[in-house]
Amino acid sequence: MRLCLCLVLISASPALANDGFGGLSATGLTFGQTEAVAMEEERLFIGIDRVTVDYVFRNTTGRDVTGEVIFPLPPIGVWAGYEGMMNLPEDLSQPDLVGFTATVDGQPVAVAIDRIAVVQENWESATPAEQYDTPGREVTADLERLGIPLALDWVALRELLLSFPEEKRNEVAALGLAEYYEGDAAQDIPPDVWGAWSIVTRYHWTQTFRAGKELRIGHSYTNRPPGGLFYWSEPPEDYQQALVDQYCIDAATSRAMAKALESPGGDEYGNYGTAFYLSYVLRTANSWAGPIGRFSLTLDKGDPGNVISLCAEGVRKTGPTTFVIEKTDYTPGRDLEVLVVQPMPKE
Incomplete structure (x- = not known):
């Protein structure tokens, strides 16, 4: 059974583009020694502007295990800023795009940041999970040589x-890094070029998991989801059916979205608002040993004017602004996708 919630989330929205702005899906931690370290607990909080995760890991073997704990961002196309506005910092020269911080047993840990370059075919049609699983053909060495x-x-x-x-x-x-265009002098069109590679930013640190011991790791960062100008009709039009299926939009949620976006006064905005498309790649948890012992997801609703829709089971309201999903011995079979609709601000 799929349950669609009509919730609301607090939002700090970037300026609207004409149609949409790009952003990032969120991923979990990965580690190379999957046969030795189990994820006993994961407590995940997701809002439009913040993601916080707390884990409890246990080394299930009789020996210490040391390796790299890695948090990767999905690939960002180098020409994405040309295609449209991105929900990213204005200063793209800084190495840390999301303000990532981590703790180990409650103490801050120094996190290294590196970047690699990849070329991924069929980028536009790839899902967040596909982008994570197969980020593309690495071309870092080619770029450095050139x-x-x-x-x-x-x-x-x-x-x-x-x-x-x-x-x-x-x-x-020839390396598939870019396409050059000759232009047309007669039409006053200059030569141009289109870069085809993407940048993957990875946060990581070396971690030792003591034999048979429990270790608590937490991390937090700014959420930068894609989104943009959004229109909804009730009943949904044919072209909106893909959103209905992807986010399990039931009849009650559809009516709530249409009502939230309506402008009875016929003001300049019409029946439009802003949509945020939040993704979280839950299946990275499957890189650790066994299922997640205890899993909880908290969504904070905040402003009652927003509407949210997602596919989920076992949702429980825990307070005036919070909803929780809890699982035991959980092996994620799909990644999380959430639609948040926000009305235009009223003056």
Whole structure:
């Protein structure tokens, strides 16, 4: 049975683009020694502007295990800023895009940040889970050899690629890193280039799990989901059926969304609002040994003017603004996808 909630979430929305803005799906921690370390507990909090996770791990073996704990962001296309507004910091030169922090047994831990470059075919049609499972063909070494920085400033990268001599341009194109366009002088269209690679940012640190011992790890970061201008009709139109299926929008939630977005006064916004598409890749938990012993997900609703829809079972209201999903011996079979609809602000 699929349960669709009509909740609300607190929101700090970025400025609207004409149609939509890109963002990031959220993932969990991964670790190489999956046969030795079990995830006994995961407590996950998700809001539009914040994600917080607390874990309890246990080394189930008789020996210490040391390895890298890794939190990866999904790939960000280097030309994404050209395609439309991104829900990212204005300063893309900084290495930390989400303000990631981590603790081990309650104490802050130093987190290293690195970036790799990948080329992923069929990027636009890939789901968040597919983007995580197969981030693409790594091209970091190719970029470094060609003198192309691991940056997200598409304006500077465009100028750099256009400055390359013909032989180097041909190599860039042959590697699938970019497409060059000759332009049309007669139509006053200058030459141009389109970068095809993406940047994956990874947060990680070396961690020792003591033999037979419990270890508590927590991490928190700014949530930067995609979204944009949103319209909803009741009953849903044919083209909206994909959203109905993806987010389990039942009749009651559909009516709530339409009501939240209606503008009886016929103001300049019409029946529009903002949508946020929150994703969380739960299946990274399957990289640890066995199922999650105890799992809980908390959604904080906040402003009663917003409406949220998702596919879930066993949802329990725990307070005026919180809803909780709890599982025991949980092996996630699908990732979490949440639609949050926010009315236009009223002056």
